[in-house]
Amino acid sequence: MNTIPETPLTDQRRAIFERVLSRYAASGLILDDPALLRLMEAWIVGEIEMIEATAHWNSVRISRVEERRSNTRAAQYPALSQDPLGMIASQIEEDIAGGSERTPRPTI
Numbered sequence: 001m002n003t004i005p006e007t008p009l010t011d012q013r014r015a016i017f018e019r020v021l022s023r024y025a026a027s028g029l030i031l032d033d034p035a036l037l038r039l040m041e042a043w044i045v046g047e048i049e050m051i052e053a054t055a056h057w058n059s060v061r062i063s064r065v066e067e068r069r070s071n072t073r074a075a076q077y078p079a080l081s082q083d084p085l086g087m088i089a090s091q092i093e094e095d096i097a098g099g100s101e102r103t104p105r106p107t108i
Contacts, residue, residue: 013044057085
């Protein structure tokens with residue numbers, strides 16, 4: 001349960017993220033990684049900024065690659081050739097800058 005009250009910025013960020021998720025879902029890419037979704041929720045409620053979310057996500061990705069390389073356990077999520085948070089961050093920046101009505105252009 002989210003105990004942080006919704007604010008206009010929170011509402012705006014949530015709407016932007018939902019639009020971005022919808023764009024990717026429409027192109028067949030489902031972003032359901034729990035670590036990614038936790039980072040995005042922290043950004044939405046204002047706990048972190050996008051640059052911090054991106055840095056943390058990069059750490060998560062590096063850890064997963066190292067984990068697979070060391071064969072200590074099978075990773076729950078397969079390696080993605082794309083960087084979903086990077087893609088989301090760039091689209092969020094475009095939406096904030098006023099480009100939210102653009103044609104979807106996910107790269108898969």
